[in-house]
Amino acid sequence: MGEIIEKDKNVVVPGDELASGMDFLPSFGTYRDGDKIVASRLGLVSFEGKVVKIIPLSGRYVPKRGDTIIGRVEDVSYSGWRISTNCAYPALLSVKDATMQFIPKGADLTRFFDIGDYLVAKIMNVTSQKLIDLTCKGPGLRKLHGGRILEVNTNKVPRIIGKQGSMVGMIKQATGCRITIGQNGVVWLDGEPKSEIIAVEAIRKIEDESHIPGLTERIKQFLEEKTGKKIEMQAMTQESHDHEQYDHEPAMEQ
Amino acid sequence: MTYSKRNDGRKFDELRPIEAKAGVIKRANGSAYFRIGKTTAYAAVYGPRDLYPKFKQNPKAGIIRVNYSMMPFSGSGERVRPGGSRRSKEISMVTEKALLPVLNLEEFPNSVVDVFIELPQTDAGTRCAGICAAAIALADAGIPMKDLVAAVSVGKVDDKIVIDLDYSEESYDAEVADIPVAFVQRTGMLTLLQMDGPVTREELKKGLEMGREALKKIYAIQKKALKEKYTGEEK
Numbered sequence: 464m465g466e467i468i469e470k471d472k473n474v475v476v477p478g479d480e481l482a483s484g485m486d487f488l489p490s491f492g493t494y495r496d497g498d499k500i501v502a503s504r505l506g507l508v509s510f511e512g513k514v515v516k517i518i519p520l521s522g523r524y525v526p527k528r529g530d531t532i533i534g535r536v537e538d539v540s541y542s543g544w545r546i547s548t549n550c551a552y553p554a555l556l557s558v559k560d561a562t563m564q565f566i567p568k569g570a571d572l573t574r575f576f577d578i579g580d581y582l583v584a585k586i587m588n589v590t591s592q593k594l595i596d597l598t599c600k601g602p603g604l605r606k607l608h609g610g611r612i613l614e615v616n617t618n619k620v621p622r623i624i625g626k627q628g629s630m631v632g633m634i635k636q637a638t639g640c641r642i643t644i645g646q647n648g649v650v651w652l653d654g655e656p657k658s659e660i661i662a663v664e665a666i667r668k669i670e671d672e673s674h675i676p677g678l679t680e681r682i683k684q685f686l687e688e689k690t691g692k693k694i695e696m697q698a699m700t701q702e703s704h705d706h707e708q709y710d711h712e713p714a715m716e717q
Numbered sequence: 718m719t720y721s722k723r724n725d726g727r728k729f730d731e732l733r734p735i736e737a738k739a740g741v742i743k744r745a746n747g748s749a750y751f752r753i754g755k756t757t758a759y760a761a762v763y764g765p766r767d768l769y770p771k772f773k774q775n776p777k778a779g780i781i782r783v784n785y786s787m788m789p790f791s792g793s794g795e796r797v798r799p800g801g802s803r804r805s806k807e808i809s810m811v812t813e814k815a816l817l818p819v820l821n822l823e824e825f826p827n828s829v830v831d832v833f834i835e836l837p838q839t840d841a842g843t844r845c846a847g848i849c850a851a852a853i854a855l856a857d858a859g860i861p862m863k864d865l866v867a868a869v870s871v872g873k874v875d876d877k878i879v880i881d882l883d884y885s886e887e888s889y890d891a892e893v894a895d896i897p898v899a900f901v902q903r904t905g906m907l908t909l910l911q912m913d914g915p916v917t918r919e920e921l922k923k924g925l926e927m928g929r930e931a932l933k934k935i936y937a938i939q940k941k942a943l944k945e946k947y948t949g950e951e952k
Contacts (some may be wrong), residue, residue: 475945477856478864478903494863496903503821503861505943514908520947522859523746526823551765551828592776592826674947
């Protein structure tokens with residue numbers, strides 16, 4: 464019978480022994496060394512039954528199929544657009560996945576997306592060599608007009624979104640900003656200049672304090688203080704669905 | 718004649734005071750500060766990111782690129798010419814090779830992890846301090862790695878085997894050997910071993926044994942620094 468060495472949700476660093484015994488299974492961020500399970504990444508250790516994995520706290524975005532991301536158009540070619548994704552690899556958005564509109568042969572593609580435009584897209588596929596295929600067809604996937612772009616730690620994205628979008632819903636409700644969060648750690652927000660600043664501050668606060676318990680309550684207080692409005696919890700989960708943020712599940716799962 | 722007492726009063730197997738900190742450079746993906754005695758190293762990790770020129774890309778795994786640099790005012794003697802030199806190029810290379818065995822870069826084909834090591838103040842043992850700082854910074858950057866790497870110099874001053882030589886010992890007016898070593902703690906693998914000066918087989922063995930013992934302490938300090946970044950600021 465194996466034994467657990469590190470407590471669940473402890474911060475561990477590469478080389479830390481997490482558990483011993485052959486009945487444990489190494490998952491994301493861990494490896495087996497003899498009968499020990501050892502961390503290979505910095506993060507929080509998590510035991511799910513006999514499966515041991517690491518919830519990362521740092522690191523750049525790694526593209527995953529099904530993720531909704533915000534990218535910037537880098538280049539326009541014959542067959543599509545090259546999009547920078549805030550990770551080590553650029554993505555491709557081909558003409559046939561770009562828009563619902565009809566694109567005639569030989570049309571000027573910059574009419575749809577020009578260099579420097581930001582867009583919300585979904586990752587259709589990622590190959591072993593990390594070639595990324597995007598699609599812009601789907602609910603909430605679109606070109607972004609105006610607003611501002613914010614870069615956050617991609618590992619904190621689930622916390623900024625909150626359970627069923629509760630956290631981002633709260634910020635939206637308090638500030639009246641439209642907010643879209645990409646899994647790649649790029650956030651777009653648009654609203655009144657003053658409330659935009661409050662929203663940015665709130666997001667930065669979540670990023671900095673996400674590991675301290677009682678986050679939602681503190682953010683709520685912060686927002687109420689800044690906006691001078693009372694925030695009613697609940698009922699906002701539905702609202703946050705009207706546009707943007709279709710991807711809250713990946714919260715903690717890898 | 719014999720070297721009976723160390724210049725700074727340390728025991729022969731005693732390290733200089735060490736301080737380590739993770740996450741000191743905000744815009745880097747991972748960073749660390751490592752001080753041992755008067756030698757101070759900063760390491761910043763960027764990436765994994767796009768790698769150019771393209772012929773350097775490896776489709777099977779990412780690569781690591783280290784840049785070691787001593788700041789012009791860092792030494793106690795002559796001003797160090799800024800920019801790369803033959804020496805810094807060599808140290809960058811050995812640092813790369815000391816760190817590579819623990820990294821798992823298969824997840825990042827065609828990309829690069831850049832490590833910049835800067836030394837604002839030096840008093841011997843810079844490549845070891847650089848490796849220690851880089852290991853912390855890489856872990857802080859969330860790069861998958863099997864273990865941390867710790868490094869220290871061992872050597873012989875006159876007739877005594879010592880660890881962690883400072884500059885006064887390296888330039889001691891007698892036979893001096895300076896041997897930087899780096900170990901992976903879990904496997905006991907040696908990832909860096911350079912030798913400057915004459916030692917016998919037995920002396921080298923004894924030195925490595927002493928180094929291995931000392932590195933356990935450095936390894937613990939590295940781990941503590943990383944954990945402090947994420948747990949220390951609680952409440």
